[in-house]
Amino acid sequence: MNVTPRSAAAILSLSLAAAVLAGCSEQAGGGNGTAAAGEATCEPSKVRLVGQVRNESNPYEASWLAGGDEFAKSVGLTQERLTYDGDSTKQQEQISQILAGDTKCLVMNVLPNGDSDTPPIVKGADQAGAYLVTQWNKPADLKPADYKTWLSHITYNGVESGQQIGDALATAIGGTGGIIALQGVLDTAAAKDRFVGLQNSLKKNPGVTLLDQQAANFSRAEALTVTKTLLTKHGDHVKGIWAANDDMALGALEALQQAGKAGKVAVVGIDAVPDAVTAVKNGTMTATVSSDGSWQGGIGLAIGFCAATGKLKVEDIAAANRAFFAEQFLITKDNAGEFAAPKTNPADFECGNVFNRVAGPLT
Amino acid sequence: MSTAVAMKPAQRLTGFMPLIALAALVAALTIADPDFLTQRSLIAVARTAAPLIVLAAGATLVVLCGGIDLSIAALASLSTVFLALWLPNLGGLATPAVIAVAAAIGAVQGVAHVLLRIPSFIVTLGGMAILSAVALVVSGAGTVRVVDDSPVHWLDLYLGGYVPMSAATALIVVAVIAVVLRVTPLRSWISATGYSESAARLAGTPVDLVKIGAFCVSGACAGLAAVMLVSRQFSGGPTMADNLLLPAVAAIVVGGTAITGGHGSVWRSLAGALVVTLLRVGLPIVGVPSAYEQILYGAIIVVAVALTLDRSKVSIVK
Amino acid sequence: MNALEVRGLVKHYPGVTALDGVDLAVRPNEVLGLAGENGAGKSTLLKALVGLVTPDAGTIHVRGEQVKLRSVVDAANHGIGMVFQEQSLVPNLTAAENIVLGSEGPAVRRGIYRWDVMRRLAQEQLDKIGSPIDPLARTDSLSFADRQMVEIAKVLRIEERSQHPPVVILDEPTSVLESKEIETLFAQIRRLREFATVIFVSHRLDEVLDVCDRVCVLRGGKSVGEVAAAGAVPRELHRMMIGSTGSDDHYHGSAATTVVEEQPRLSVRGLSGASFHDISFDVAPGEIVGIVGVHGSGREDVCRALFGAEPTTAGEIRMDGTRIDLPSTRAACAAGIGYVPAERKTEGMVGALSVAENMTLAKQQARCAGPFVAPKKQATLVDSWIRRLSIRTPGRDTPIQRLSGGNQQKVILARWLVAGDIRLLLLDHPTRGLDVGVRSEVYRLMRELAATGVATVLLGDSLEEAVGMADRILVMNDGRVATEVPCPTGAKPTPLDLVKEMV
C-alpha cells in the first residue's frame, strides 16, 4: 500500500477538482428519486418485506420476527430479517444499504434502537419512497403525518404501564413500605417513560417509598447483581421491586430466591414475556403489562403491505392512527391464563383491521 | 540473523493483501446476491464506512506507537453529545470546537499514559468508562436532537452526484495523515517508538511527545467521526458510537497493521475499514441469517488477518 | 577417536556462502578455541553443530559416527549443547527450572511438577560446577555471572541424555562479564575439561589463548589453520584471522590528541542518583575519559544520567560552562550529547527500520529541509557516511537487522555524527561483540572524533580497551568515584593497577 506523496496529492486535488466542477448534490447519483410513494400500486408478489429488530437472542424480539414471518407467509411472501445487535450505527448502515437497493414496493417494519435513530431512518425512507412503520422509539416532534410514506408509528404507553405496575405493586405490599426500582437503558424513551409512570404512582401512593433506583439496562444478569446488592443494602425494608421490563424482573426473582426471600418481596415488570406470564400465573410475580411482540412484528408489515398494494391509501389513514398507542393490558394472577400463549389472529392483519388495536393517539 | 532475505515478490503481495481481501469479499457478496454490486449500493457502503475509516485511521497511529486506544468509541459518543448541544449556539464553529475538545481529551489520556506510566490499555479502558459517564451526565442520559443540522449538512452531500462527501472527507483525512507521516520525520519516530521504544528514546526521539501526539490525533479523529455520525443521525447520543470500538480495532488489524506496533499504515486501515463495513452490512443484506452472520463474521476476520499480516516483520505472534 | 568432527561443511544463504567447506576435529576432553572475524562463519558453524541450521553439504560425526542434527533436542541427544551468546534463560522461572528445561525427566511426572526432585537435579548440576546458587532463586534476581553459571549447569544436563562425555559449546561467554567473573568462568572451564569437551568462542584472542588447548581459525567460511595455544601470541592469531599482519597500534595511540587545558567540555559536580552518589569529574574537548568499575559500580547509570535517561537527585552538569538540565534524552540530544548503549539489539537500533532511518533517527534536521524530509539530501548524507565508515550494506534502505553486528554498530555511531553538532559522546561498551577488524575501525573513529574536539566518556568492553583508549580513567566503586588515574600514551597504567581500586 505504498502511496507516494505525489499520488496522494493527486487524489486530494482530484477530489477537490471534482467538487468544484460538479458541485454538490443532495442525492447519490443513479437513484430513482422519490419513487412510487403511494401513487403507483404494486403487485402483491413484488412487495419486499423487511423486518428489523435488535437481535434474535431475546424472546420478545424473536417473537416479533416470527410474527413478521407469519404475516409474510399469509400473503405468499418472505420477510427479510435484519438484526443489528443493539448497535445504532449498524442499524443505520443496514437501512442505508437496503435503501440503496431496489426501493420500489419496499416495506419496512423497524424497531429503532433509540429515539435518535428514528429521524435518519425516516428521512432515508422518505427520500427513497419506501413504506415505513416504526415502533417504540421516536422523538416527540417528529410526526408521521408530515411524511408521505412513513405510514405509522406504534408504541405502548410507557407512562401508563409504569404507573399500572407501580399501583399493582403498591396494592400488593399493602400500600405502605419501601420498594426499589430497576431502570432500563437510561438513554431510551421506554426506560424514561416507565420511570415517570412509577413516579406518578408513588405520588398516588404516599405510603410507598422509593428506597433506591439503579440501572440494570434491561438485562437479566445485571438485574440479578444489582438486586442482590440493593437487598443487602436495604435488607428487610425492601417490600417490593419495580422493574422496567420483565427480563429484569426475572433477574430480580432469581436474586430473591438466592437471598432466601422468594415470595416475601413483590416483583412487577413490563412486556409480558412468556416466562413472566408464567411467573404471574404461579404467583411468584405480582404483575406485568402486555406488549405483543408477534403482533408488532406482523402489523407493521401488514400496514405497509396494504399501502403498497393500494388497499390502504395513505391519505385515508386517520390522523390518530398515524402515531398511536397500542392496546395493552395489566396482567395479574386473575387474567394471566388468557395471556399464557399469545396468539396472533390472522384477521388482525387484514387491511380493514390493521388499526383495530389502537388505544389512543400518541400524545 | 534474519531469515527473510530475498522474498521481494511475496512481500509485495502481502502489501496488497488488504486490497485483495477487499476484492474477494465484494466478489463473494456479489455471488451471494447479484443485486449487491450496484453503483448505489457501493456508494452507500462508502458513505457508511466513513466514520469507521476516520476512527480507525486515528487509532492506527496509537497502534503504530505500540499502544492501543480503547476510548475512541466512547469519545466519539461524547463528541456527538457535545456537537448536538453546541450546534444551536455555535453553529458552524461547533464542528471545529468539538474536534478540538476531542483532541484535547485524547491528549489528556496520552499524558496520563506517559506521565503516570500506566499501560495504554488500562488508561483508555478507564477513559472509556469515564467518558461514557460524562456523556450520560451531560446529555441527561438521553439523545440530544439537532433541529437545525445545516452546519454539518455538507457531510451528507454527494460530490459530483456520486461520491459521498463524508467518504471523501474520510479519504482526505487518511491521505493527509499518510502524507504528513511520509514527508516528515514523524514516520521514523512513530515506527521507532512502536518497534523498540527504548532504542527510540535512547536515540533522542521525543517518544513521549510522539505518543501524546498520536493520542491527540486519535481523539481528533474520534471527534470528526462524531461529526459524521451527527450529520447522519441528526442527533447526538451518549452511547451512539460505542459499538464502533471493536470494528475499528478489527479494521486496523485486518488491514495488516501489527497490533504490537511499528509495522503498518493508515492506508491499510482504510482497506480494513471497508472490509469490516462490508462484513457488518453486506452479510445481512445478502440474506445471511443473524446467527450465521456472526459465525461468518468471526471466521472471516480471522482468515482476513491470517492473509494480511506480514509476518516477516513480526517474529513472535502473541 | 574424535569427540566431534566436521567434514567439508557447506551452507549457502541467498547471496552469501556462510560455510565453504569447513573441517574441524575436536578431541575428547580438550578445550578448543574457535576464532574468526565476524562473517567468518563461526555462528553458522555453531548453529549447525546444535541442529539450528541444516548444512547444504558435508557431514558431522560424533565419536566417529555420522549424525544428522535436526534440532537442539537432537543435538542434546548426541551429547552436544551450547551456551548461547545472548543468554537463553527464562527470566521469570527459577534457576532449577531453567536448568532442567526441556529435559525435565523425573522432575515432571505426567505433567505435574515435583519440586523436590527438580531441586535435587538442579543442585546436582550446580554442584558439578561448584556454584553456590540457590536452585529455587528466580533467574532474574541473579547476577549476570550467576546466570552464566546456570547456563553452563543447564548445558551439562545433556550428560543425562547421552551416555558419553558431553561436548559443550560456549559462544562468546565473556563478552558481558567483568574481569573477576571471567576468572571464575575460566576456572569452570578448566574444571569442565575433566569430564567434557569444550568449544570456546570469543573475540578476545588473549582469552582464547589463555583458556584453550588449541585454537582453530576460520576465515571466509573455511578453516584456515590451527595453532597450539601454548606459546602462541594474539598477533599471530590475528594475522591468520584477517589474512595479514594487523596493525601494531591496535588502539591508534599515535593518533591520540594532546589535551590542552582549557574550559572543560563537560563538567559534572556532585551528581547523585539512585545507584551513584556525589560524582564529580571534567572532560576536556578532545579528551577520552574511561570509567571502569565492576558490575554494580553504578558507572552505566552515571552514563545514562548524563544522557537524561536516568533521573538524578542532586548535582549539576555543565556543558562548555553552561549549566544544563537533562529532563529527557531529547534535551541531551539537543545539547550535543550522543549515547551508544551497550545493548545494541534492544536499545541501540530499531531493527526493522532501514539503515537510513536508523542513522538519521537522532538528528532529523540533517535529512530535512524545514519540517520535511528531503529524500535527496537524506540519500546523499547517508551514502556518504556509509562510504566514510565503510559500512557493508546492500543499500541505505535495507533494514538494519540484516546487517552484521559491526556494521550495525557503525550505523549507530554515525547516527550521532551526521549533523556534525556532537560535543560529547557517551560510549557504553561500544565494541561489545565486535570482531577485531571492526574494533580497530571504531577506535580509529574515536580518535578522529577526539581530534575534532569531541569529548568522549568510554565505558570499555574490557579493562585493556579502557586503558588503551582513555587519556584519563575514573575508577568507580559502589556508586562513587574511588580514584582518578591519568592514562597518557606512553605511560599507561596496567589493568592490574586499576583492578586493585575497583574492589
Added chain:
Amino acid sequence: MTSEVVTAPRRQSRRGAAFRDAGPPVALIVIFAIFSALSPQFRSTDNVQNIVDAAAVLAVVTCGITFVLMMGSIDLSAAGVMGACALTVSLLVANNRNDNGFGLLGIAVAVLLGCAFGALSGLALVLLKVPSFMATLGMSAVGLGVATLMFAGVQPNITDTMVKGLAIERFLGFSYLTWIAAVCVLLGWLIQRYTRLGRYAYAIGGAEEVLALSGVKVKPYKVAVFALAGAFYGLGGVMVTSQLGAGLVQAGDGYDFSAITAAVVGGTLLTGGRGGIPHSAVGVLLVMVLTNGLVQVGVSPYWQGGVEGLIVVAAVAAAVIPQRRRNQVVK
C-alpha cells in the same frame, strides 16, 4: 500494551518486586476501609457475603484469562464462549424446551465445548499466526452465533433443581457457586505452580524464544492454555445459567473486559510473564468491592462506570509508582 523494564542485564531490585506484589492487596484493603467508613451497610456480614458471592463467576472467568495473559496473549472470547456454553448447558439439563435431563453430564459437555472453543482460538493463533486479539475476537462472534442458533427464539428455562440449587443452596454462609469458584482459584493456582502447562505458560510470557531453544515445543502448550481458559469460561457460562435460571445468549456480556481489568488490577501484566492466579483473585475482589461499594454509598448510576474507571486507573497508577523509571517502556 504494558510496562516492562528494559535493560536486560540489570537486576530488578527485590524491594521493587515486593512493592509491586503488595500494591493490589493494599489497595483492596484501603478501598474496603474507605467504603466501610462511608457506609455501615457495606461492612455488614450480609454484604461481605454478597460481594464474595457476586465475585464467583468473575473469579472463574478471570482464572481462565489469567493463564492467557501470563503467556502475553490476550483473550476476548469469554463473552461468546460463555453464551454458547450457557445455552448448551441449559438445553442439556432438565429444561422447558426439550426432554433432556443429563444433569452433571450436561455441565461437563458445556465445559468441554468451552474447551473446544478455546482450542480453536489457540489453533488459529499457532497455525494461522493470527494475533490472539483478533483470533479470540473472531471466536467470540462465532460463539455468539452458535448461541443464537441454539436459542432459536425461545428462552430455555432450566428446571434441573441441582443446577438451580448451585446458586441458591448455601454451605457455611456462601452459595455453592462461591465454593466452586474457590475450588477453581485453588485449582488454577495449583496448575500454575505445579504443572508443566502452568509453568510453561508463565515461561512463554517470560521468554518464548528461549523455550524453543531449549527444545520445548511451544505451540501445543499455547493451544492447551487457550483450551484451559475456554474450559473456565465454559464453567463460567454454566454458573451464570445457574444464577439466572435460564440460558441467555448474553450470559457472558462484559465479562471479557471485566476479567482483563480484574487480572490487570491484580498485578498481571498484559505483556505476560508476571502475576498469576493469586494476583487475579485479589483483582477480582477489588473490582467487586468497587462495584458493590459504589452502589452502597449511593453514587448516581450515571457516574458509577466513570468512578469505577477512574479508581482502576488510579489503582494501577499507584501500583506502578514504586517501580517508575525514566527509561521504561510502557505500551
